[in-house]
Amino acid sequence: MTLNILLKLFAVFYILVSPILVSSIDNLVIKGSKFFNGRTGNQFFFKGISYQPRSFDLGNNPDPLALETQCLRDIEYFKELRINTIRVYETDYNLNHDVCMEALEDAGIYVLLDIPSKSYSINRVSPSWDTYLYENFKKKIDAFNKYPNVAGYLIGNEVITGNDTTPSAAFVKASVRDMKLYMKEKRYESYIGYADIDKDSVRINDSRYFDCGNDTNSKIDFYGINTFRWCDNNLTYTTSGYLNISESYSNYDIPVLVSALGCVPEDGREFNDLKTILGPNMTDVFSGGIAYEYSNEAGFGIVDIENGLVTKKPDFEYLKEALDLNPKNDLKLTTFRESKNASTCPSVSSDWRVNSRSLPPTPQKNFCDCVYWSLKCLVGTKDIPRDELDRELERIVNYICDSMNCGFITSNTVDGYYGPISSCSPNIRAKYIINKYFIFNDEDPSYCSYPTIGSIIIDKTKVSNVNQCKNTTLPNQEDPGDQVIIIENSNPSLSKKQLGRNPIAKNKPENQVIKIESESSDVFDLISSPLINLRHNSLYRSRNLVKRNGSHINGIFLHLIILTVTVAILFNLY
Template identity: 45%
Template sequence: ASIGALCAATTALAIDPIIIKGSKFFNEKTGEQFYFKGIAYQPRTGLKGDNPDPLADTVGCKRDVELFKDLGINSIRVYEVDYNKNHDTCMKLLSDAGIYLLLDMPSPKYSINRLDPYWDHDTMGHWAAKVDAFSKYDNLAAWIAGNEVANDKDTTSSAAFVKAAVRDMKAYLKAKGLKTPVGYADNDDMDIRMNLINYFNCGSEETRVDFYGINIYRWCGDETDFKTSGFADVTKNMTDYKIPSLLTEFGCNKIRPRTFPDVKSLYGSDMNSVFSGGIMYEFTEEDNEYGIVKVSYGSSKVEKTEDYDNLKKVYSGLSTKGVKMSDYKPGGKDSICPKVSDIWEVKSDVLPPTPSAARCKCMMDSLGCTLKSTELSTTEGKVLGEAIGNICGLTSCNEISSNTSKGGYGNYVACSAVERSAWAINQNY
C-alpha cells in the first residue's frame, strides 16, 4: 500500500503533456490553450571547454530555476547541450517548477551549414543521440530542427536540407513511438520570409514542420507600437496558417533598459489568436548584451539587471485566456509551395535523400584508396575542402553534389564530408 501511495504521489507531480490541435497548443489534461511564456537559456560566461550545457550544471540550474519561478515563466529554450552528460537533476527541477523545454536539435559542430549545406548520416546520428537522451523527460515540449539557417536570398538552398532533416527526425521520433513536435525558427528576412513560411508548411505531412517559429527583433523601445514595429505585418502573415506559430526569439536591445512593450501585444488581443506566445532572448548577460541577469558557470551568485524587474513585471501581469480544446475547430489552409525564382533556389517537391550509413559504407568499400582518418581537424578540413574543390573543377562530382533548384541530388550527397572527399579523390585518381 505504501508503494502504491508513493507511485500515486509521484504521478500527481508529473507535468501535463502539451499537444497540438490545428494551429494551437493545448494542455492535454485540462484542455486549456497553452501559451509559451518563456526565455532563452544558454549561459556561456565562465564556461570551461567547448561544450556549453546549462542542463548539466546542477549548481547553475538550482540557482536559475528559483529565478524562473520568480519571473513566472513556463518554458525555456536551450540551443546547446552535451547529450553524453546527465541531465536528470536539472530536468526534474524544471519539471517540478512547471517549466517546459524547447530544445534545438543542431549544435555548432553538427548542423546544416547555410553556405555549403549537407544533411548526412554523421549529423543525423548526433541529432538522434540528443533525441534519445532527452525524450525520457516529461517536460520536453518541442524540438527545433534549425535556427535561421537560410537567412537571405543567397542561402535558400539550405532550406531543402533542413526540410529533409525535419522529415527524417520526425520519422525517427515516430519509429520510437514519440510524439514530440518538430519545428523551425526563421530570422524574419524581408525577402524570403514568406517563401520559408510556405515551404515548411507545404507538401506531404511527413515533410512539414509541426510548428513554425519566428525570431523577431523589430519592436525597439516604447516609441514603437504594434503597427510601426512591423509586428502587425508578421501577425497578418500567419493568420491562416494551418500549424501553430510562436516567437522563438524576441526582445530588441537597442534601447536599454528594456521595457518589453511587445509582450502586451503578443499575449493580448493583437496577437494571441494567432501566436502561441514566445521566448524572450535571453536570460544571461553575454557579450551580445541581451541578458537580464549576470551569472557564471558553476557559481551560485546572481546579479539581476533592471531588465529582469521589467520582464517580471510584464510577464506577471499576463492573464491570457485562449480557446478550450473541446470548443476549438481547426481552420487554416495548406500552404502553396514556393516556386523557383531569383530569390528562391529550391525545387519544392524534391528533397535531399535520407542519410544511409549502409549506402556510404558500400561506396567506401568499393574505393581503391580511402582517407586515413574519419575525424579531421579544422585545418585539415579546410585544406581537404580546397583540394576537393579543385578536383570537382576538373571532373564531374555530381554523385556527391546537389542542385536544389533542379531537385538534383547525387547518390552520395548524404555521406559524411570524409566519405564524399574519399569518393572525389578516387574519381580524380
C-alpha cells in the same frame, strides 16, 4: 505471510510507484494553429526566456542543463519570473540532464530544445543532409525523449538568411521528414519546429515551404520567428512592425510563436514587445513568446552572473511584469474547430532556389559504409586535428572537382537533383572523390599520395565496386582481415619525377613505406559518427512510460485505480 502484511506491502508499493506513473507536468497538444494543455484542455501560451550562458574565454557554449548547481540556482529566478518555458540552444547528448530537467519539471517549466549543435548543423552556405547530421540528430532526441517537459524540438535556427542561402531549406525540410519518421518509429511523442529570421523576404517563403506539400512528415508542427525589431520603448503594435508580422500568419494552419524576442534600447528594456505578443492584438495568431535572454554575456540578459552570484538587472522586473499578463483563454481543446488550409509551395525564382517537388534522400548509413569498403585509395589515415583534416580534404576535393565530374556527391536544389553519395558524411564524400580521381588516373600510386593527411592503397577491397552498394550485406567491419596491401604515400619503385605527378599532394616524402597490418573501422570516417554514449537512464524512463507511449489520460486512470485500492486497503488496516 498474512493478508495484512500483503496489504501493507501493496500500500508501500503505491507510495513508491505513484510519482513514477504520473508526470508532474501536463502534456502539450497541437490542434490546428493552437497549442493546448492536454489535461485541462485550455489553450497554452509560451511565456519564457532563452537560457544559454556562454563561456567566451573558453570559446564554447557549455550545456546549461548538465550544470546541476548552476541550473538549480537559476530555476529559483525562473520561478520568481513565473515563466513556463525556457529555450536552450546548445546541449550535449553525452551528458546527464536528469537533475536539471526534473527540477524544471517540478517547477512547471517546459523546454524548447534546439537539435543542432555547433559541431553538427546544416551549413547554410554549403548545405547537406547526411549520415553525420542524421546520426547526431537522432542521438539528441534519444537523450531528451525521456523528459516529459520537452515541449518540442527546433530543427534549425535561422539557417536561411537570404536569397543566396535558400537552397539550404531543402535540407532542413528533409531533416524534418526524417526526424519525424524516426520519432514515429521509436514511438516518441513530441513536435518539430523551425526558428526563422525576421526578414520579410526570407520568412514568407520559408514558412510556406516548411508547411506545404502532401507529405505530412515533411512539414513542421510549429513555426517560430526570432524578431529583434522592437528597439524603442515608444514603439507601438503598428509602428514596431508587429502588425505586419501578425497579419502575415493570420491564415497559417499551424501554431506560430516568437521563438526569440528583444532589443536593447538605450533607456533599458521594458518588454513592450512581449506585452503586445501576450495581449489581445496578437493572441489570436501567436502562441506566446520567448524573451532573449536570461544571462547577460551578449548584452541582452536580465541578470548579471559573476563568480556564481546572480545580480538582477532592472530589466528583470520589467520582464516579470510583462509575464504577469494572462492572455485570453476562451478556446478549449475539445470544442476548438478550425478550417485553415496548408500553405502552397513557393515556386522557383531568383528569390527561391528550391524545387518543392523533390527532397534530399534519407541518409543510409549502411550504404555509406559500403561506399567506404569499396575504396581502393583511402585517405585521412594520419592522426591529425579534425579541423586540419577538414581543410585539407576540402582543398583536395575542390581541386579535383575543377577538372572532374563530381555530380555523385553534389546537389542542385533548383533542378531537384541529389547525387547518390550526397547524403553520406562529408568525410565519405571527400574520400569517394579522391578514390574516383585515383581510379580515373589508372590507379597510379602517385594519385593516392597525400602525406599531410595520410593515405594507403588497398589492393583487395571487400566491396569490389561501389555499384554493389545499392543492395548489399556489409562485410564485418570489426574484422577486415588481410585486405590491406601496403603502400603508404608512395611506392619504392617510383622515381621522384613520378611522385610529382599528383598536382594536389603537398610535401611529398621520398619513398617512405609504412606497413599497415590491418585496417580497423576506427579509420573509417574520422569526422562522422561519434561514439555512442551509454547513458544512465535513471527513473525518467519509468516516470514517462505512461505519458509518452500512450495517453496521459490512461496514466491518470491507472493512478486513480491504484489510489482507490490503496485507500480501501488502508481503511481495512486501520
